[in-house]
Each structure stands twice: as C-alpha cells, then as structure tokens.
Amino acid sequence: MSLTIEAALKKDIETAIEACFQTTVEEFVLQPTKKEFEGTYTFVTFALTKALRRSPVQIGQTIGEYLAAHSQVVKGFNVVQGFLNLTIEDETWLDVLSAIHQDADYGTLPANGQSVMVEFSSPNTNKPLHLGHLRNNCLGDSVARILKANGYEVIKTCLVNDRGIHICKSMLAYQKLGNGETPASAGLKGDHLAGKYYVLFDKEYKKQIAQLVAEGMSEEEAAKKAPWILEAQDLLIQWEKGEPETVALWEQMNGWVYEGFQKTYDSMGISFDKTYYESDTYLLGKDIIEEGLKKGVFYKKEDNSVWIDLTEEGLDQKLVLRGNGTSVYITQDLGTTELKYSDFHNDRYMWVVGNEQDYHFNVLFAILKRLGRPYADECFHLSYGMVDLPSGKMKSREGTVVDADDLLGQMAQTAENRTRELGKIEDFASEEAQNLYHLLALGALKYFLLKVDPKKRMLFNPEESIDFQGHTGPFIQYTYARVRSILRKAEANALAAAIPAEGYEIHPAEQDVIFHLSQYPVRVMSAGQEFSPALISLYAYELAKFYNQFYAELSIFSDPDPVAVQFRVALSDSVAKTIRHAMGLLGIEVPERM
RNA sequence: GACCCCGUAGUUCAACGGAUAGAAUAGAAGUUUCCUAAACUUUAGAUAUGGGUUCGAUUCCCGUCGGGGUCACCA
Numbered sequence: 001m002s003l004t005i006e007a008a009l010k011k012d013i014e015t016a017i018e019a020c021f022q023t024t025v026e027e028f029v030l031q032p033t034k035k036e037f038e039g040t041y042t043f044v045t046f047a048l049t050k051a052l053r054r055s056p057v058q059i060g061q062t063i064g065e066y067l068a069a070h071s072q073v074v075k076g077f078n079v080v081q082g083f084l085n086l087t088i089e090d091e092t093w094l095d096v097l098s099a100i101h102q103d104a105d106y107g108t109l110p111a112n113g114q115s116v117m118v119e120f121s122s123p124n125t126n127k128p129l130h131l132g133h134l135r136n137n138c139l140g141d142s143v144a145r146i147l148k149a150n151g152y153e154v155i156k157t158c159l160v161n162d163r164g165i166h167i168c169k170s171m172l173a174y175q176k177l178g179n180g181e182t183p184a185s186a187g188l189k190g191d192h193l194a195g196k197y198y199v200l201f202d203k204e205y206k207k208q209i210a211q212l213v214a215e216g217m218s219e220e221e222a223a224k225k226a227p228w229i230l231e232a233q234d235l236l237i238q239w240e241k242g243e244p245e246t247v248a249l250w251e252q253m254n255g256w257v258y259e260g261f262q263k264t265y266d267s268m269g270i271s272f273d274k275t276y277y278e279s280d281t282y283l284l285g286k287d288i289i290e291e292g293l294k295k296g297v298f299y300k301k302e303d304n305s306v307w308i309d310l311t312e313e314g315l316d317q318k319l320v321l322r323g324n325g326t327s328v329y330i331t332q333d334l335g336t337t338e339l340k341y342s343d344f345h346n347d348r349y350m351w352v353v354g355n356e357q358d359y360h361f362n363v364l365f366a367i368l369k370r371l372g373r374p375y376a377d378e379c380f381h382l383s384y385g386m387v388d389l390p391s392g393k394m395k396s397r398e399g400t401v402v403d404a405d406d407l408l409g410q411m412a413q414t415a416e417n418r419t420r421e422l423g424k425i426e427d428f429a430s431e432e433a434q435n436l437y438h439l440l441a442l443g444a445l446k447y448f449l450l451k452v453d454p455k456k457r458m459l460f461n462p463e464e465s466i467d468f469q470g471h472t473g474p475f476i477q478y479t480y481a482r483v484r485s486i487l488r489k490a491e492a493n494a495l496a497a498a499i500p501a502e503g504y505e506i507h508p509a510e511q512d513v514i515f516h517l518s519q520y521p522v523r524v525m526s527a528g529q530e531f532s533p534a535l536i537s538l539y540a541y542e543l544a545k546f547y548n549q550f551y552a553e554l555s556i557f558s559d560p561d562p563v564a565v566q567f568r569v570a571l572s573d574s575v576a577k578t579i580r581h582a583m584g585l586l587g588i589e590v591p592e593r594m
Numbered sequence: 595g596a597c598c599c600c601g602u603a604g605u606u607c608a609a610c611g612g613a614u615a616g617a618a619u620a621g622a623a624g625u626u627u628c629c630u631a632a633a634c635u636u637u638a639g640a641u642a643u644g645g646g647u648u649c650g651a652u653u654c655c656c657g658u659c660g661g662g663g664u665c666a667c668c669a
Contacts, residue, residue, distance in 0.1 A: 322667045329669050359664050469632055470618040478632045552634045
C-alpha cells in the first residue's frame with residue numbers, strides 16, 4: 001500500500017486530467033469531504049475552469065467517470081456544484097488499516113539527519129513558577145517531542161536567569177526580614193520562600209516611594225532613590241565583585257529555588273539535556289562585539305558605547321555594549337547563542353519565549369545575519385501569547401498570579417473527587433489511585449494549555465476550574481482506558497486482532513476511524529513544520545471522538561461475524577496505539593483504567 | 595506617537611482562498627437488562643465595522659472602532 005490514499009489519488013487525478021483533457025495541471029485542491037456529503041476526498045474543480053474551458057460540473061463529472069473506471073482506490077463518485085466527491089474501495093481501507101496495525105511505531109517519522117536545539121522554560125530564580133511558565137514549559141516540551149517524531153535529533157536546553165537585580169531584591173528582603181528562615185523552618189518549597197521575599201521587597205519598596213513622593217519628590221525620582229532599591233543595586237555590585245557573604249547568600253537562596261523547581265519539573269515530567277546559567281554566560285558576547293567592530297557591522301560612539309544600525313531591516317539603532325564596557329541583554333544572547341553553537345553544532349535553533357520579546361529576537365537574528373553566522377538563517381523564535389487572567393496580566397511581584405504548584409494540586413483534587421464519584425477504581429491501592437489523579441490532572445492541564453494555537457494569547461479564569469469533560473485531556477484519556485478495556489477482554493477470550501485482505505464490508509463508522517488514523521503521519525509532519533502542538537491536540541481529540549461514535553454504534557464482541565470481531569479488535573488496537581503516541585507528543589500519559 | 599499581534603455562538607477554542615462557518619461548555623430534550631455514561635444522540639446560538647480583489651473572503655488588501663504588546667545604557 002502506498003504511503004497514503006491521498007498520494008495515490010493525486011497521481012490518479014493527474015493521470016485522469018491528462019487522459020481526459022490532454023493537459024497537465026500544476027496544482028490542485030484535494031480536501032477531506034465535508035460530512036454532509038458522501039465521500040472521503042473531495043477534488044475542487046473551480047480552479048481548473050479557465051485552463052480547461054469547461055464548467056466546474058463538467059470537469060467533475062468527466063474526471064469522476066475516468067477515476068471510477070481506472071483508479072484502483074476509487075469506488076464511486078458524486079458531483080455537487082464544482083466539488084467532485086470520491087468514495088474509496090473497501091479493499092483500500094483494509095490495506096490502509098493493515099499497514100497501520102503492523103507499524104509498531106506509527107507516527108514516528110524516519111530520522112532526517114538534522115539536529116535542533118529547543119530552549120524553553122528559562123525561569124528567574126527569585127520566585128515560583130506560575131501558569132504562564134507552565135504554558136512555556138508544556139509548549140517547549142511538546143515541540144521538542146514533535147520535532148523528535150519528525151526525525152530530528154533534539155537537544156532541550158534551559159537558560160536559567162539566576163543573576164541580576166530581581167534576584168538581589170529577594171536577597172535584600174531576606175537579609176532584612178528573613179531571621180534565618182529556611183524552607184524547612186517555614187514549611188515552604190524553596191522557590192515559594194524566595195518568592196515570598198520578592199513580594200515583601202516590592203511592598204516595602206512601594207511604601208518607600210510613597211513616602212518620598214509625600215515629601216515632595218517626583219514619582220520617577222523616588223523610584224530611583226528609595227533606600228531599598230539603592231541597597232539592592234549595591235548588592236548586585238557586591239555580587240559581581242564576588243564578595244563572599246553576598247555570593248554565599250545568593251548560592252543559598254538559589255539552591256532553595258532549584259530544589260523547588262526540580263520538584264515541579266519532576267511532577268510535570270519535564271527535563272532538559274543541558275542547563276545554562278546566566279551567571280556563567282552574562283559576560284559572554286564581548287568578543288563578538290570586537291569582531292563586529294572590526295567587520296564594520298557595529299560602530300562606536302564618542303562615549304565608547306557600541307551600536308548597530310538596523311534601519312535597513314526596518315528596525316532601529318540598537319545598543320550592543322554600554323559605554324562602560326558592560327553587557328546588555330542582547331550582548332549576552334549573542335554570546336550564549338555562540339556558546340550553544342560551539343557546544344552542539346546544531347542545524348537549527350529554537351527559542352520558546354513569549355511574544356513580548358518579538359522585537360528582541362528580530363534584532364538578535366538580524367545581528368546574527370549581519371555577522372554572517374552560519375546558523376543565522378536557522379534560528380526561530382517560537383513566540384507564544386501570554387496567559388491572561390480576567391483581571392489582566394499576571395504579575396509575580398504583586399501576587400496576582402496563578403501559582404503552578406497550587407493549580408496542579410487543585411486539579412489533582414478535582415480528579416480525585418470526580419473519580420470517587422464515579423467509583424470505577426475502588427480496587428486500586430492508594431498509591432495507584434494517587435498516581436491516576438496526578439496523571440489526570442496533568443492531562444487536563446497540559447491539554448488545556450496546548451490545544452490553543454501557541455501564537456494566541458489565552459484567557460484563564462481561576463473561578464472556573466479546568467474541565468474534565470468535552471474537548472479535554474481526560475476525555476481522550478478516558479477513551480484510551482475504554483479501548484484498553486476492550487483489548488484486555490479480547491486477550492482474555494483469545495480473540496486475536498486480524499484484518500482480512502478483502503471481502504469485508506466496512507461500516508461508515510469504521511471507515512471514519514480508519515480515515516482518521518491514516519491522517520496521523522501527515523499531522524505529525526505539519527505539527528513539526530508549524531511547531532504547533534495544537535494540531536496534535538486537535539487530532540487526538542477527533543480520533544477519540546470518532547472512536548467513541550464507532551463504539552456507541554457498533555458492538556465489538558456480540559457481532560455474529562467472527563471476521564468483524566477480529567477486525568474491530570485490530571481497529572481498536574490501532575486506535576489505542578495512535579492515541580498513546582499522539583498524547584505522548586503532548587507530554588501526556590494515558591491510563592489503563594480510570 | 596511609531597511599529598507588531600489579535601477581534602468568530604453567553605464563554606473557551608477550530609476552520610491550506612472553497613460547499614450550509616466546526617467543536618466544547620453553559621441552556622433545552624433524549625440514550626444504560628449489552629464491550630467503562632469522564633460517553634453517545636437531538637436542539638438552539640457567532641465572523642467588530644465600512645470598502646476593495648476573486649467564480650468564491652472568517653482567511654488577502656485599505657480604512658474605522660476595540661483589546662494586547664514593544665519602542666530602556668532592565669532582563
């Protein structure tokens with residue numbers, strides 16, 4: 001059997017056009033038939049009317065007749081306006097399912113010899129993770145899995161933002177108000193403890209500003225002169241000098257935070273192949289500035305600051321090194337990118353970073369191109385939209401965030417309540433049940449975050465909990481558990497899966513499932529090209545939906561025809577395998593029972 | 595102000611320029627002596643606005659209105 005029915009059809013349509021009209025057509029539209037019409041694939045004829053000088057209906061009729069007579073895969077056709085709807089031979093469907101059923105790793109495409117680095121997560125070490133970070137983590141993790149399924153070798157990296165003024169703010173507040181508190185003594189995860197002091201800093205800082213303003217200072221000046229911000233800046237200078245006490249505090253607090261993050265990553269099933277720390281990389285990039293100056297890509301102003309003029313690219317003039325010789329954000333990023341390249345020599349580089357940094361990445365990539373970096377054309381910013389609350393943007397320092405750990409905990413509780421209500425797993429041991437609740441909570445949460453087009457900003461309303469019914473992760477997990485139940489029963493009754501080569505009349509509900517199964521590799525490919533887990537999410541949902549319809553309509557074990565029983569077991573097995581694979585690409589596990 | 599992104603059922607999301615704009619949820623009505631009802635079936639409900647291009651526009655182009663973001667010698 002050819003790779004897809006689609007490929008076979010396209011070839012046959014080309015042949016048909018040549019035979020019927022003695023001409024060739026470069027491109028034509030072949031799409032899945034809308035469900036109100038009979039057929040599987042639809043050939044749209046409108047585009048050909050000019051070239052062939054016939055009416056859309058005539059073209060459809062002529063090609064349809066030719067295909068019905070000559071094509072191996074076409075069983076019949078109907079023409080509605082300019083749409084030629086084609087139905088497919090039962091034997092073709094049997095072939096297709098047979099190929100899928102035999103493929104143990106269906107949906108994983110062959111290696112393409114290319115490697116790609118995906119950088120994501122990149123947390124600040126002064127506060128715990130919130131829902132926005134979860135979207136980033138889920139996206140990065142899923143895109144990495146999708147690229148791997150597309151044949152790439154994938155390196156997942158995380159650049160930890162472990163230095164800078166924001167860290168010093170938490171450190172300062174801890175120095176002033178901490179009284180030697182530790183995660184153990186406070187009963188808090190380390191990242192939450194650091195976050196607590198970040199919030200405390202902000203409170204006091206605001207108070208100090210307000211007081212200065214009351215004394216007659218302007219808001220802007222007060223923000224610069226408040227005692228705590230001056231002290232925090234001093235702390236940063238001490239840190240950069242390597243002052244032992246400051247470094248010790250920094251190491252202690254960061255250690256707490258890493259421990260906390262690790263727990264969250266572990267519980268989400270997210271890992272990295274390589275972690276970079278900004279404290280190691282923040283001085284990088286200066287040699288690139290030198291190089292760029294020599295090449296004439298950059299220029300120096302009187303105050304010694306270094307700039308690049310990107311007006312030709314539609315961007316502005318951009319500072320790349322301060323007058324005092326210290327780095328800015330873009331300097332570091334140039335250096336870090338060079339480091340990544342020298343460490344791994346990947347063919348492509350991806351950054352999963354929010355869309356508020358669109359401009360920054362445009363600048364970064366433009367500079368890399370000007371510098372003639374070999375990887376410059378293979379850099380991509382996967383720019384995703386923010387997760388907003390009904391009240392607006394989440395802000396850690398103001399405490400208006402949906403905390404990642406809290407949310408996961410709540411969802412596990414919801415999963416537990418729902419499961420207990422249904423009472424289907426009363427024989428589970430306590431640990432087994434806990435694992436299931438966690439698996440369902442993650443399924444709901446990850447699916448919720450991944451089903452939306454990454455580019456779009458999304459809204460999360462904490463008042464309304466994330467659903468477990470309908471277009472959700474648990475719906476798909478449930479379908480999987482139900483299929484597994486079927487397969488266990490088949491095994492217990494020694495009913496092996498088998499697909500006849502011919503002579504089996506396929507029911508429309510079965511055909512829908514097979515058709516959808518056949519689309520999977522193409523979906524994996526587009527998801528890889530578009531870096532969009534949403535395409536896989538939607539696919540898994542549709543497949544589950546079709547299977548559920550099939551399940552409701554046809555009985556598997558009570559069919560009098562043993563061929564049908566074996567065929568449906570094979571169909572179920574293929575669905576289970578494909579759902580598991582697709583959910584795997586989303587980083588979501590599926591349960592045997594729920 | 596300049597630049598970028600976005601406006602689709604009450605709500606959350608879909609729709610390579612293609613047929614009567616799909617789902618889910620909330621609402622109404624059904625389905626369980628039978629393989630897991632976290633399911634299935636039926637029903638009602640939307641393209642912000644004005645032009646243009648096209649056989650055909652939610653999709654492309656221009657304007658208006660509305661929302662978000664960026665324009666730091668912060669990261």
